[in-house]
Amino acid sequence: QQTLMMATTTSTDDTGLLDYLMPLFTKDSGIDLKWTATGTGKALKLGENCDVDVLLVHAPPAEKKFVEDGFGINRRQVMYNDFVLIGPAGDPAAIKGKTVKEALAAIRAKQSVFTSRGDKSGTHQQELALWKAAGGPMPEKEPWYVQTGQGMLATINVAAERNGYTMTDRGTFIKYEADHKGNPPLKILVEGDQVLLNQYSVITVNPARCPKVKADLAETFSKWMAGERGQQLIAGFKLLDKQLFTPNANE
Amino acid sequence: MSSGKPPIFRIEALQQHYGGRRALFVPHLEIAPGAIVGLMGPNGSGKSTLLRLLGFIEKPSSGLIHFKGRTAAPFDPRIRSRVTLLPQDPYLMNRSVFDNVAYGIKLRGAGSDSVQRVHRALAAVGLAPAQFARRPWFALSGGEAQRVALAARLALEPEVLLMDEPTASVDAESAERIRRAALAARDQWGTTLIVASHDWSWLFEVCDAVWHLYAGTVFPAGTRTFFPGPWEQAGEGAWRRRLADGQWLIAPAGTDPSAPAYIESQKLILSRAPMVEGSRVVLKGTVLRQALIRRTGKVVVTVGIGELTLTAVLAPETLRNEGMAPGDGIFVTYAPEDVSWIDSS
Amino acid sequence: MSSGKPPIFRIEALQQHYGGRRALFVPHLEIAPGAIVGLMGPNGSGKSTLLRLLGFIEKPSSGLIHFKGRTAAPFDPRIRSRVTLLPQDPYLMNRSVFDNVAYGIKLRGAGSDSVQRVHRALAAVGLAPAQFARRPWFALSGGEAQRVALAARLALEPEVLLMDEPTASVDAESAERIRRAALAARDQWGTTLIVASHDWSWLFEVCDAVWHLYAGTVFPAGTRTFFPGPWEQAGEGAWRRRLADGQWLIAPAGTDPSAPAYIESQKLILSRAPMVEGSRVVLKGTVLRQALIRRTGKVVVTVGIGELTLTAVLAPETLRNEGMAPGDGIFVTYAPEDVSWIDSS
Amino acid sequence: MEFLLDGFVQAIILLVHLDPETYSAIRATLWSSSAAMAVSLVLGLPAGFWLGYHNFYGKHALRTVVDTLLSLPTVLVGLIVYAFISRQGPLGEMGLLFTLPGIAVGQAILAWPVVVALTATAVESMDRQLSITLRSLGADRRQLLLSTLWEARFGILAAGVTAYGRVMTEVGISMMVGGNIKWATRTMTTAIALETNKGMFATGVALGLVLLAIAFAVNVSLSFLRRQVR
Amino acid sequence: MEFLLDGFVQAIILLVHLDPETYSAIRATLWSSSAAMAVSLVLGLPAGFWLGYHNFYGKHALRTVVDTLLSLPTVLVGLIVYAFISRQGPLGEMGLLFTLPGIAVGQAILAWPVVVALTATAVESMDRQLSITLRSLGADRRQLLLSTLWEARFGILAAGVTAYGRVMTEVGISMMVGGNIKWATRTMTTAIALETNKGMFATGVALGLVLLAIAFAVNVSLSFLRRQVR
Numbered sequence A: 001q002q003t004l005m006m007a008t009t010t011s012t013d014d015t016g017l018l019d020y021l022m023p024l025f026t027k028d029s030g031i032d033l034k035w036t037a038t039g040t041g042k043a044l045k046l047g048e049n050c051d052v053d054v055l056l057v058h059a060p061p062a063e064k065k066f067v068e069d070g071f072g073i074n075r076r077q078v079m080y081n082d083f084v085l086i087g088p089a090g091d092p093a094a095i096k097g098k099t100v101k102e103a104l105a106a107i108r109a110k111q112s113v114f115t116s117r118g119d120k121s122g123t124h125q126q127e128l129a130l131w132k133a134a135g136g137p138m139p140e141k142e143p144w145y146v147q148t149g150q151g152m153l154a155t156i157n158v159a160a161e162r163n164g165y166t167m168t169d170r171g172t173f174i175k176y177e178a179d180h181k182g183n184p185p186l187k188i189l190v191e192g193d194q195v196l197l198n199q200y201s202v203i204t205v206n207p208a209r210c211p212k213v214k215a216d217l218a219e220t221f222s223k224w225m226a227g228e229r230g231q232q233l234i235a236g237f238k239l240l241d242k243q244l245f246t247p248n249a250n251e
Numbered sequence B, C: 001m002s003s004g005k006p007p008i009f010r011i012e013a014l015q016q017h018y019g020g021r022r023a024l025f026v027p028h029l030e031i032a033p034g035a036i037v038g039l040m041g042p043n044g045s046g047k048s049t050l051l052r053l054l055g056f057i058e059k060p061s062s063g064l065i066h067f068k069g070r071t072a073a074p075f076d077p078r079i080r081s082r083v084t085l086l087p088q089d090p091y092l093m094n095r096s097v098f099d100n101v102a103y104g105i106k107l108r109g110a111g112s113d114s115v116q117r118v119h120r121a122l123a124a125v126g127l128a129p130a131q132f133a134r135r136p137w138f139a140l141s142g143g144e145a146q147r148v149a150l151a152a153r154l155a156l157e158p159e160v161l162l163m164d165e166p167t168a169s170v171d172a173e174s175a176e177r178i179r180r181a182a183l184a185a186r187d188q189w190g191t192t193l194i195v196a197s198h199d200w201s202w203l204f205e206v207c208d209a210v211w212h213l214y215a216g217t218v219f220p221a222g223t224r225t226f227f228p229g230p231w232e233q234a235g236e237g238a239w240r241r242r243l244a245d246g247q248w249l250i251a252p253a254g255t256d257p258s259a260p261a262y263i264e265s266q267k268l269i270l271s272r273a274p275m276v277e278g279s280r281v282v283l284k285g286t287v288l289r290q291a292l293i294r295r296t297g298k299v300v301v302t303v304g305i306g307e308l309t310l311t312a313v314l315a316p317e318t319l320r321n322e323g324m325a326p327g328d329g330i331f332v333t334y335a336p337e338d339v340s341w342i343d344s345s
Numbered sequence D, E: 001m002e003f004l005l006d007g008f009v010q011a012i013i014l015l016v017h018l019d020p021e022t023y024s025a026i027r028a029t030l031w032s033s034s035a036a037m038a039v040s041l042v043l044g045l046p047a048g049f050w051l052g053y054h055n056f057y058g059k060h061a062l063r064t065v066v067d068t069l070l071s072l073p074t075v076l077v078g079l080i081v082y083a084f085i086s087r088q089g090p091l092g093e094m095g096l097l098f099t100l101p102g103i104a105v106g107q108a109i110l111a112w113p114v115v116v117a118l119t120a121t122a123v124e125s126m127d128r129q130l131s132i133t134l135r136s137l138g139a140d141r142r143q144l145l146l147s148t149l150w151e152a153r154f155g156i157l158a159a160g161v162t163a164y165g166r167v168m169t170e171v172g173i174s175m176m177v178g179g180n181i182k183w184a185t186r187t188m189t190t191a192i193a194l195e196t197n198k199g200m201f202a203t204g205v206a207l208g209l210v211l212l213a214i215a216f217a218v219n220v221s222l223s224f225l226r227r228q229v230r
């Protein structure tokens, strides 16, 4: 049996998506897929160092650069989910229902605690882009701007402990909600904005640079994910009866 | 034992067991303050055990030790600063010689004279402070280390000084110095001394009284000769034991044929000519050693009979009259009924 | 020294320094195979140092030791299994008594008779195997531990056995047993023995020759009395030193007033009556001790003069004729020119 | 491979002109690890002495338990401390979560068994004669403890240094309890973990080397304890 | 708070009927930590003996370096090992990346200074008479080493147990070199980190307790070495 090595971000693993998809992929293709779930930056680095064959990540700007630099080929969009802004039910900065831009401005104005992952992950990069779009200087040493340097859940927890706001992908929030038996201290306050889309792609590591890479197996996986079977399965993956990811290979 | 002063130690039914074996049993014993008591006895007879108990270093398996009329136990603050033990195995701490000797003084909160006290103690054991005080603990010969350990105890000016073989690896000159230091301690500070040693002549020289230990039993005062078993039947009510040179020891029948017996030295008659007298036992031996006890003018005489060594303290005239010089063959005569059994129950 | 056999040890210009101080200096020395050599000398005179060097436990600062004609060094496989040292400080490993004694045998690859050898060795030092073999190392009295350590060496049936104060904390009976074990080793296995001890009479009893050590210098054969400094001028070409009792030692002028001097015992005249003879020095002393050397029938006599102790080996007739019993005052007479200086350069 | 070299170069640059981020992490590391060591030594040395010096029934079992605590996973310690000091926890009022004192508490728990186990071993390996000697010279219980620890100082030093290494390099507690909050509770190790996760391997190596340099400085300043006799 | 209790209950359930995922992680942990300990003991005991037994110029400096290595951050070790065994690294051919042997290599590097430093301390604290005794009884250099280590066995045991605790609980190396790959290189500690990251605190606690239980079993099976004399 052939083995394919993938690096992916923690969100795909933490939500259980991969545990759900991979046995089915193995059954279909006869390929044994192993993955290591890490930060996006490290996942890309592992690809750059030829240590994995394929990547499943969600940081479009970094991915594009990765491909441009010749480290990867065949970037395929496979699915997306979306980000939401969450905060305490009391909503001290009163951002509920506002646009992202207004919400961030309100948080800054109110100096309400905002926790950031600060780990160069796809989510963090997205958050930085939102702050940039909201205008004003990038918050950095502000006492209310807390950079956790940790994963999404830990960052949510810090926000909850500090009675603050944060931005998270919906999948993680659903898990968080479930952990608190449907009544979490933090609630979704802003959602649905176009700028909150979280795009996942599969990239094959460039076999021209890395002769050992199993590019053919990677292609098989990539095609399977983007193909009808993979897309259907993604659409069918539910956590607590909520769909987490929307397949969009065809867009 | 019935001087005016109350005893400094009173022992009641003291026992020490190690792993099921009884190492020491002292039904009752008192030690007068200012006494210098010697302990002699073969290896394993319990000397060190007794000293450790008197030093309140170990807890006895049972029994009590009263110190100045009150029962005491390890870490008793009344005792800590007054009773000190020089262990058989001198142990120096990982410090300089000076710091080793000064340790005990510092524990009590050093007076301003602690440097002098350390130097005086070192000088008392024959170690020139200038030459030795700054040395690290390991840069010493065996006898020097032994003497540093003793100096550390002398520096405390203790009320009770227990010394476990203080002269074991020490040269003759230093042994003499230690003797003088011990006597000076008694005279200056009224120190009570209890000393275990295998060097009999040194012990008799130092001590007011020498006690014998044998198999965990203490025999206060007077010298004794011990006859270890095993014994065999020798007819009507008598047991006997063959010595290495073929002579026979005779004793009244006891209860345990493997038990040791003993006889007090004053019940032995030493003579150049054989005494023939009825039921007495006559053994042939050789005078091995004679040592002067300068303090009393008497002489400790050691006689070898087969593998046994017999010790007696004699007046020098007796020796001179009988003409017993080392190497002379002599006869030792005793009555079997004077032999006693050691109760090993 | 010039027997037919080549020497088992030959020492050339051996020196040992510790932290800048010279602890031992032996220009040349030979030891014949099968010899039993005793080492005596005050604390710190270098006995243990010499034994450690002969046992190839330490490397000398300079100089060579030839073993059976070839130079040797620590870990030399020729030596490891043949030369064994009983250190002054007996150390037992954290094992049973049996395993401690068996350790060396096992290192060599035990024969099938190792159990017997261990038991024989224990019996030789007076420890009943049935009673002691299974005990843990710490369940021993001081003298018992010392004897276990010795048994571990005897069990090796070594070609050279170096013993550093084997009787230091051992009872008289065991000391006698150790003496017999040492002689048996020489007779059975041809073992060469070198023994350091402060027990002079025991040493003379055991050894063919007794060497004196003083301040790192070895004086082979013959007894000596050492006069430590400091000396003062006493007129034309003579130095003198006051003893504790007020008498004066006289010596020819030397180079270093703090240096020690010595005189050989045979140059001393011991007499009951004072000898008055020209330039001789006459000192009054007291006979302290006499001990028989059973092997030779001679007697070791110790005389105290002030703080000095003087040792001589005399024939018993001399003693009997002069009538010197312990306690007798006697006169010691010597010619100042017989006093030699110890070169401490 | 080359990121090792890059990291080395970067480490030197970091050390030469300390940037404020690294400085903040060094400060956090030194603060929490020093506080943790102080607490664990104060509580661990007497306990270790007691365990090594005395013989009592169940001593072996207790030693085995302490040895087992050497395998306390840092994340578990982090979770336990978190449970107590989180806002809903019983000690939530103290506001220790996401603070350096909070980290220090967890690290002290981590270091304590190391101090106890190695102190006990060091005390146990002292000659039995030491205790007799100290007591015969008049030491009371407290002096016995202090002098024994001083005589066993090489072993105690090893205990301290080992515990310090454990505390300096742990990530789980700092992450869980401290929250790796930039400018506040980000320690050297959480910074290294973060950089590595970001794929900034060279920076991770550089920070790791800086941490080692700090440890080296600490050890050099302790090495006076190694001297034999004064 | 209540997740601690949940974790405790879950730990018992996990231990009673071992689910295959936990079993796989236990196996991975035991495999890599045992291999790492074997390597670090074989290489560390002689080095520690040498460092503790001999006196030579620069010994103190060397001790300080070894002590510093006790503060080797696991992630740094992970990065260094990764640099060598990454496919482009000099040892890439061996295919050690994302394997248990790869983890074991890193953990052996982590454990080695612990073994060396504590062995050296244990050997150093032995009575000087021991060496004289062993040699006077005819020990050659190898026998001297073995017998000294045996006499110092309580200290050596402490060295081993401490190193084992370090190896068992480290996350950085397992994560970086092993990749936390389910069914393959997911160890107990990376599993705990993962569960904690997912917010499954109770599961994290449960796995942590299981890890402690394993450590306890290992320590119990070693405690025969504590017996005084046979």
Ligand SMILES: Nc1ncnc2c1ncn2[C@@H]1O[C@H](COP(=O)(O)OP(=O)(O)OP(=O)(O)O)[C@@H](O)[C@H]1O
Binding pocket: B018, B019, B023, B041, B042, B043, B044, B045, B046, B047, B048, B049, B050, B088, C138, C139, C140, C141, C142, C143, C144, C169, C171
């Ligand atoms: N710690 C111990 N554990 C078990 N037995 C012991 C212990 N210490 C001493 N013994 C035993 O107790 C008895 C008395 O020992 P002790 O040390 O008092 O003898 P000793 O008279 O001092 O002998 P020595 O002249 O050899 O020093 C001996 O039989 C010894 O074997």
Ligand SMILES: Nc1ncnc2c1ncn2[C@@H]1O[C@H](COP(=O)(O)OP(=O)(O)OP(=O)(O)O)[C@@H](O)[C@H]1O
Binding pocket: B138, B139, B140, B141, B142, B143, B144, B169, B171, C018, C019, C023, C041, C042, C043, C044, C045, C046, C047, C048, C049, C050, C088
């Ligand atoms: N390790 C050492 N470091 C420094 N000096 C030492 C060391 N060992 C011995 N010495 C010194 O060397 C000299 C000779 O010591 P050695 O042990 O040989 O004497 P010794 O004749 O055996 O004495 P003792 O009768 O006391 O055993 C002494 O002055 C001693 O202080």
Ligand SMILES: [Mg+2]
Binding pocket: B047, B048, B049, B088, B164, C141, C142, C143
């Ligand atoms: Mg004793």
Ligand SMILES: [Mg+2]
Binding pocket: B141, B142, B143, C047, C048, C049, C088, C164
């Ligand atoms: Mg000596």
